[in-house]
Structure formats: C-alpha cells, structure tokens
Amino acid sequence: MSRIPVLEVFGPTIQGEGMVIGRKTMFVRTAGCDYRCVWCDSKFTWDGSERARLLTPEAVWAELVALGGRRFNHVTISGGNPALIREPMADLIRLLHERGIRVGLETQGSVWQPWFLEIDDLTLSPKPPSSQMTTNWDALDDMVGRLRAGEVNFSFKIPVFDEEDLAYARRVHRRWPDVALYLSVGNPDPAAPGDVAKTLLSRLAWLVDRVVRDEELVAVRVLPQLHTLLWGNCRGV
Amino acid sequence: MSRIPVLEVFGPTIQGEGMVIGRKTMFVRTAGCDYRCVWCDSKFTWDGSERARLLTPEAVWAELVALGGRRFNHVTISGGNPALIREPMADLIRLLHERGIRVGLETQGSVWQPWFLEIDDLTLSPKPPSSQMTTNWDALDDMVGRLRAGEVNFSFKIPVFDEEDLAYARRVHRRWPDVALYLSVGNPDPAAPGDVAKTLLSRLAWLVDRVVRDEELVAVRVLPQLHTLLWGNCRGV
Numbered sequence: 257m258s259r260i261p262v263l264e265v266f267g268p269t270i271q272g273e274g275m276v277i278g279r280k281t282m283f284v285r286t287a288g289c290d291y292r293c294v295w296c297d298s299k300f301t302w303d304g305s306e307r308a309r310l311l312t313p314e315a316v317w318a319e320l321v322a323l324g325g326r327r328f329n330h331v332t333i334s335g336g337n338p339a340l341i342r343e344p345m346a347d348l349i350r351l352l353h354e355r356g357i358r359v360g361l362e363t364q365g366s367v368w369q370p371w372f373l374e375i376d377d378l379t380l381s382p383k384p385p386s387s388q389m390t391t392n393w394d395a396l397d398d399m400v401g402r403l404r405a406g407e408v409n410f411s412f413k414i415p416v417f418d419e420e421d422l423a424y425a426r427r428v429h430r431r432w433p434d435v436a437l438y439l440s441v442g443n444p445d446p447a448a449p450g451d452v453a454k455t456l457l458s459r460l461a462w463l464v465d466r467v468v469r470d471e472e473l474v475a476v477r478v479l480p481q482l483h484t485l486l487w488g489n490c491r492g493v
Numbered sequence: 494m495s496r497i498p499v500l501e502v503f504g505p506t507i508q509g510e511g512m513v514i515g516r517k518t519m520f521v522r523t524a525g526c527d528y529r530c531v532w533c534d535s536k537f538t539w540d541g542s543e544r545a546r547l548l549t550p551e552a553v554w555a556e557l558v559a560l561g562g563r564r565f566n567h568v569t570i571s572g573g574n575p576a577l578i579r580e581p582m583a584d585l586i587r588l589l590h591e592r593g594i595r596v597g598l599e600t601q602g603s604v605w606q607p608w609f610l611e612i613d614d615l616t617l618s619p620k621p622p623s624s625q626m627t628t629n630w631d632a633l634d635d636m637v638g639r640l641r642a643g644e645v646n647f648s649f650k651i652p653v654f655d656e657e658d659l660a661y662a663r664r665v666h667r668r669w670p671d672v673a674l675y676l677s678v679g680n681p682d683p684a685a686p687g688d689v690a691k692t693l694l695s696r697l698a699w700l701v702d703r704v705v706r707d708e709e710l711v712a713v714r715v716l717p718q719l720h721t722l723l724w725g726n727c728r729g730v
Binding site: 267268269270276277278279280325326327328329330358438453454457460461464467468469470471473474475476477478479480482485486 | 504505506507513514515516517562563564565566567595675690691694697698701704705706707708710711712713714715716717719722723
C-alpha cells in the first residue's frame with residue numbers, strides 16, 4: 257500500500273494567502289523539500305528536526321474527518337514540496353475527489369507530477385532571489401505549458417521581501433502575462449515569537465506602495481498572510 | 494451629455510475586500526444610496542454632507558488617467574449604490590472596456606441595471622440584520638437569476654458583526670449554494686481615529702473561529718478589509 261510522508265494534518269482553518277485566500281480548508285503538510293529557502297517558514301519539513309509519519313491515503317482521510325467532521329469540503333496540500341511524492345499523492349487526490357472535496361496545492365514548480373492536472377486550485381510559488389534559490393526558467397516554462405494545456409486553475413504566488421524580489425516578480429509577469437500573479441508579503445523572521453502583525457502590516461504597506469507606483473505590475477494582487485496576522489508564527493492553525 | 498454624480502476618484506490602490514481582494518485598482522465612488530445602513534463607512538455618499546460633482550464618462554476617464562497614468566487596468570465602481578445610475582454608467586463602462594480596463598462593481602443588490610451584465614467582477618452585498626435594513630429576497634432572487642443567465646462573474650459579500658448576521662449569511666448560502674460567498678469582518682466604528690488594526694484582527698479571529706466550527710458555512714471565504722488594516726478609517730486610499 258502506497259504511503260505519504262505526513263508531518264501535519266490540521267484544520268478546519270482558513271487559507272491564509274494566495275488565490276484562495278480566506279477559503280475554509282483543511283491542511284495536509286508533507287515532509288521533504290528540494291529547496292532550502294533561507295526564510296522558509298516550515299524548515300521542520302526538511303531540516304530533519306521532525307520525523308514524518310507514513311500514512312496511507314485512507315489514513316490521511318480518517319485524520320481529516322476526525323478533525324473536520326462534516327465542516328469542510330476543501331483540502332490544501334502543502335509542504336515542503338508535495339510534488340516530490342508520486343503515486344500515493346495521486347491516490348489521495350482521487351480519494352478526496354470521490355468524497356466531494358476540492359483540492360488545493362502549493363508547490364514551487366521545480367518538479368512536475370501528472371496529478372497536477374487533477375488539482376482544483378494550484379499555486380505555483382517560484383522563489384525570488386531573497387530565498388537564495390535559483391529558478392529553472394525552462395522547467396517552469398514547461399510546467400506552465402502543461403497546466404495551460406490541461407486547463408488547470410492555477411496562479412503564481414511570489415513572496416516579496418525587497419526590490420530584487422520585485423524585479424523577479426516583474427520578470428515572471430513579463431514571461432507569463434496571462435497567468436494570475438499574487439504578490440505575498442514576506443515574513444522576515446518566521447521564528448519570531450508573539451504578535452508580528454505590526455511588522456507584517458508595515459511590510460504590506462510598503463509592498464502596496466511599490467506596486468501602486470509600478471507600470472509593469474498592473475494586473476496583480478497584493479496580499480498578506482492572514483494566518484500570520486491572526487496567529488503570529490504559531491503552527492497548526 | 495449624460496453625467497454621473499461622483500464623490501471621489503482615487504487610486505491606484507488595492508481592492509481591500511471581497512472577490513478581488515488585493516487587486517490593483519482605481520476607485521470611482523458615486524453619490525446617492527437607497528439604503529441607510531447604521532454602520533455605513535461611506536455615509537458622506539448619502540447624508541448630504543458632501544456635494545457630488547456631475548461628470549461625463551469622458552471626464553471621469555480623464556481623472557482616472559491623471560491619477561493613475563498607465564499604472565492601472567482595473568476600475569472599481571462603488572458608492573453609495575451605483576445601481577441608482579442608468580445611462581451614464583452604461584456609457585462609462587463601455588468607455589472603460591474600450592480602453593482595455595476591467596470593471597468591478599459593488600452594490601447591495603436592491604436595484605437592477607442592464608449594465609450589470611457588462612461588469613467583470615460583480616459583488617452583491619446584501620445587508621445583514623445589524624445594518625437595520627430589510628432584504629427583499631424576491632428581488633435578490635430575480636437578480637441572481639439574471640446574473641447567472643448572463644454568465645456574469647459575481648459573488649456575495651456579507652459583512653458580519655454578530656450571530657444574527659451569521660444566521661443571515663447561512664440563509665443566503667442555503668438559498669444560493671452555488672454562488673461564491675465572502676464573509677467580511679464588520680468595522681464597528683468607521684469614524685474611529687487611529688490604528689484600528691488590533692480591533693479588526695480580533696474580530697477576524699472571532700469570525701474565523703465561528704466559521705471553522707460551522708457545518709453549514711463550508712464553501713465560504715472569510716476576509717478582513719485590507720484597506721482598514723493598512724490605513725485605518727482614512728478616505729481616498
């Protein structure tokens with residue numbers, strides 16, 4: 257039986273960012289990532305600090321129902337990079353759809369999986385320079401082409417920390433002007449305790465101001481992370 | 494020449510709430526309203542405290558360009574209730590579309606206009622009990638039917654202040670389960686000075702908590718007003 261390395265199942269809560277911001281959803285967070293973003297807010301998915309549980313899709317479903325009862329019809333698959341998992345993830349998505357659940361995915365777009373074509377709300381989140389990761393533009397080109405051909409409902413979400421990141425967002429927008437582009441306020445210190453709302457709102461104000469004055473970033477959306485505004489850097493909400 | 498009673502033209506800024514939250518947009522705010530919501534955040538549109546300017550669609554466009562240059566391709570028409578204006582508004586929408594601009598509308602859904610069928614992002618915001626207004630359900634039924642028949646991209650947005658408002662939101666959701674439903678955090682005192690972010694975030698936390706525990710409000714989105722988080726109760730942003 258195929259199994260998924262799962263670090264967290266939680267919810268119901270709301271999606272905090274991107275194309276389905278505010279949507280009531282459950283989260284399934286997988287272990288493992290091919291990236292090492294310096295500001296990653298989920299380093300526990302790849303730094304070895306936590307052991308994943310290997311769960312069958314049926315076991316994941318049982319946990320979702322135990323937590324969410326009849327109070328959800330949307331599940332967000334996040335990571336780490338869930339695209340590192342092939343067959344078991346395809347099985348989970350099939351199972352969720354059979355039960356009438358809508359499925360969202362968040363991935364950086366470095367690895368393709370055929371089951372991307374089954375996702376209802378797909379967020380491609382290529383990482384800007386502040387992450388210290390390198391984008392493979394050809395791979396991303398290929399991915400966008402496949403998602404378009406498959407008529408998948410997808411968007412870009414780029415966290416923006418500084419001017420270099422903004423230049424990166426412009427480059428993405430120039431290359432794929434017809435793909436919805438969400439700019440997300442960077443969270444500079446995802447380990448900071450307490451109420452970080454003030455810091456994040458002042459960063460949001462900065463990002464809005466920059467975008468408002470920009471002639472290239474026109475058909476874009478600027479959004480905060482609602483979960484961080486609400487609950488700071490707490491996990492599992 | 495037909496003219497529109499305009500109270501404000503401002504932007505570029507971002508849309509603060511609802512179905513296009515975060516979208517870079519310009520605002521055109523019209524004068525006049527058939528409602529008198531007790532918590533209205535734009536009473537100056539109907540309480541006689543400000544005089545509207547009567548502008549031709551071409552003059553509105555000139556102001557938009559003077560403010561926004563080439564830095565926008567989305568305009569939000571808000572009020573008051575812009576649906577009180579017939580021909581001149583149809584002319585403005587046609588003019589905006591001719592210039593490649595996407596048009597959003599916010600209205601309570603009490604008055605129908607044929608030009609609703611031309612709107613790109615239409616928010617119907619029926620008012621819950623806390624407003625002290627009464628909903629005409631048959632009129633709203635009729636409106637939803639026309640918008641569906643015209644394949645308009647529309648959604649409901651309901652501000653929620655209390656449990657009664659939540660019950661109202663459930664009623665809307667039961668009646669039109671297939672229409673996207675956005676729940677918006679109520680702003681209890683739109684005249685309060687200073688930083689109201691803390692108050693609004695604690696209300697958002699309350700609303701998220703209530704929705705998370707609800708078996709009826711499942712396929713919904715919960716959102717704050719970003720503009721109020723950013724700029725408090727200031728106007729023109």
